[in-house]
Amino acid sequence: MTQIKHLLTEFERFAYGQSLPTVFTEMLNWTLLLFKKCNNETEQQSVIEAYQTHPKVKQLTTLITMIGDLADGFTDPLGELYMHAISKGHMGQYFTPQHLCDMMAMMQIGTTSRVSQTVLDPACGSGRMLLATAKIDRSLQLYGADLDLTCCKMALINMLFNSLQGEIAHMNSLSNEFYTGYQICTTLVGTHYIPYYIEFTEPEKSRIWLRPLRGNNDKSKFSTPFNPVSAAHPINGRQGLLFDW
Numbered sequence: 001m002t003q004i005k006h007l008l009t010e011f012e013r014f015a016y017g018q019s020l021p022t023v024f025t026e027m028l029n030w031t032l033l034l035f036k037k038c039n040n041e042t043e044q045q046s047v048i049e050a051y052q053t054h055p056k057v058k059q060l061t062t063l064i065t066m067i068g069d070l071a072d073g074f075t076d077p078l079g080e081l082y083m084h085a086i087s088k089g090h091m092g093q094y095f096t097p098q099h100l101c102d103m104m105a106m107m108q109i110g111t112t113s114r115v116s117q118t119v120l121d122p123a124c125g126s127g128r129m130l131l132a133t134a135k136i137d138r139s140l141q142l143y144g145a146d147l148d149l150t151c152c153k154m155a156l157i158n159m160l161f162n163s164l165q166g167e168i169a170h171m172n173s174l175s176n177e178f179y180t181g182y183q184i185c186t187t188l189v190g191t192h193y194i195p196y197y198i199e200f201t202e203p204e205k206s207r208i209w210l211r212p213l214r215g216n217n218d219k220s221k222f223s224t225p226f227n228p229v230s231a232a233h234p235i236n237g238r239q240g241l242l243f244d245w
Contacts, residue, residue: 004084024086027063028150076154082154101128113140118140123146125155130144141166143166143168145171163186163194169209184196
């Protein structure tokens with residue numbers, strides 16, 4: 001908790017005189033700019049120049065470094081900062097406590113993870129469930145989706161900070177409406193794996209988006225409409241003999 005207070009203080013100092021939600025979103029974007037795949041040296045140079053011209057580049061670097069250090073060990077300092085400084089519970093924006101995520105991950109995976117096993121959280125928030133599964137086996141392919149773009153960016157940064165692989169999708173998991181996807185990869189540079197992400201908007205490139213059925217499989221198996229069957233005897237609101245002792 002002390003570390004989160006220090007992070008909150010540093011963030012408020014960085015955002016002095018500005019709207020906290022706006023600065024938080026901008027901080028996420030600046031952080032992600034560091035990890036976005038550059039196709040050539042020109043793009044890479046433009047990123048460097050953008051950082052050099054930032055009016056608070058030293059404070060920004062200090063803040064991102066602090067978040068990265070606190071994220072060590074699959075923790076979620078971004079989610080804590082978001083809850084304390086931005087959402088404050090608005091519209092139910094309270095993330096699942098990390099110890100509960102750890103328990104749920106252990107119940108689902110335990111020690112039986114397999115090679116190339118995938119894990120999906122269709123309402124991932126800041127990615128805590130994905131981080132919890134990575135504690136068990138960091139080689140798992142992790143996939144998360146959320147309707148809130150800010151949450152998607154936090155989950156994406158958490159995966160990048162920990163060099164995890166998979167995908168984060170900004171989409172509606174119930175209606176299957178897809179907006180933006182982020183493929184997360186790593187590349188070996190020397191003796192270290194360097195994380196990066198590739199942004200895309202085509203839903204066909206996503207491994208989370210549900211593809212429509214093709215061929216004969218999309219035809220209905222029923223030739224007539226379904227008619228519900230009425231019960232032969234009136235129902236008294238009790239389930240069988242369950243409560244008759």
